Amino acid sequence: MFEKKHEMIRKLARDFAEKEIAPFAQEIDQTGEYPEELRQKILKCKFHAITIPVKYGGCGGDYRSAAIVTEEIARKCAASVTQIMPNSLSGSPLMLFGNESQKQKYLRGMAEGTMIGAFGITEPGAGSDTASITTTAVKDGDHYILNGRKCFITNGPICDFITVFAKTDTKAKGVSGISAFIVESSWEGFSRGKIEDKLGIRGSKTCDIVFENVRVPAENLLGKEGQGFKICMATLDSGRITVASQGLGIAQGALDEAVKFTKERIQFGKPISKLQNTQFEIADMATQVQCARLLVYDAAYKKDSGQSYTKEAAMAKYFAGECCNDIAYRSLQFHGGYGFMKDYNIERIYRDARIVSIYEGTSEIQKLVISGMVLDK
Known part of the structure; x- marks a missing residue:
């Protein structure tokens, strides 16, 4: 499913997210403002133009690459994913249905960072x-x-x-x-x-x-x-992979916080990570996140290889959306009263997770898509 280039992209995106995005995540949430300096760094790395063809100023990459970048960025700051929308909602309609003139103006404008x-x-x-x-x-x-x-x-x-x-x-x-x-x-x-x-x-x-x-x-x-409905549905199919990747990143970020906190929190004379209940919870959470990961990258792989992926994208979006909410809830529960305080990352992650099961088609809509395709066989 993955090639060497994908692991190189993951390392680049992970390092960038940890060094450049994570330090600003709390400030971005508190102020509601996205730093222009950080946006420019994202543009310079071309994370926003992974799937835009080279002909129009993009990277010409595949959806697995875009999903990797989305996951790693969302792992540190879910709001930052909206800075790379040309990979999905704002770029896909043009890539799929735009004529040459429209692509040269609008796709290129987004790729070059002169248009949003x-x-x-x-x-x-x-x-x-x-x-x-x-x-x-x-x-x-x-x-x-x-x-x-x-x-x-x-x-x-x-x-x-x-x-x-x-x-x-x-x-x-x-x-x-x-x-x-x-x-x-x-x-x-x-x-x-x-x-x-x-x-x-x-x-x-x-x-x-x-x-x-x-x-x-x-x-x-x-x-x-x-052709509007056709354009809309085709765009949402690919967009669901991106949102699922965002959900996956949020879930992994919440799991990271749970692991970190349970190792540091001392109760009854030892870290709570040593308690069997904690270990069972962490095992369950890690398994859920991995299930979401496999669904996300299966959908991205099917799109990249030219296979039908509507059902897989809906499954990934549905599962990852519900997963990130559940993992964030359980991670906050580990934090106890600390998790309710804005000083801790999990408080922000818990709030960020909620939108994933709503936008670009609610979980209920994904169930309709999935069941419709399964029952129509």
Whole structure:
């Protein structure tokens, strides 16, 4: 499954995360601000452009490499994963469906660090139910007039463009008639809501984005009219590998904290790591993390080798999302009252874990995807 290059990438990413990211993790969480100096270091290492082809300024790497980088970064700071979104949500729609002109402008812009992208499907009244989106794009000559609102947009407050899903055929039923557009934030009628005050991954900025009669050039239609749902699902398939990798990294980080604390904490005259109950818990936690790891890299390998991976990506995202929440809970329990204090990393990790089983498809949606594919055999 892995080649020599993958282990080299892991060492590079792990060293970077430990030396450059970990020292800022608590500060990022407390201030809600991501240091520009650190962002520039991530760009310099090209961790954000692993999967973007060399032709457009990226590394031309595979999804196993991107998953490795995501895991190692999330292990130290889950919010930092949003700095490498071009590997997934903001880059995948363009890589999969963009034309040459769109790729040269937007993919290259992200790879070179001059553009930040975002992905907009969720609306106040349409989360898991994509068919319920109400954002519209009406053809007007060589433009589309875009109206609507998207919410919970990762990187929304700082994005230069966003891939927006809107109905171009309001009479079509279900998910038919949805199209995708590349919309620049500098265009008239594009506005942003307040930055959300979130439970976790606080160093990742999130907001609503509102479109009021935004004139989108027809050349910024992504793919063809009516392909929006297809584009969305294909993007989420690959994005789930990234989110699963994030969950895996959070779980491993929580396990690291549990191991460290139980070796240091003295109770009843000895470290609590010497207690059999602790040992059994650690064994169970380590096994869960390894199961998540195998699911994540199996999905990434299948994508890299051109196999169908929708079910595997959903399984990885579902399991890793639930796993990181469970491991963070159990690790905090080991810490006792200390775990409830912001001085300890596990308090932040516990809050960061919660989003993984929610965004890019809740655990319940993953179950629907998995069961649908198993039962349709």
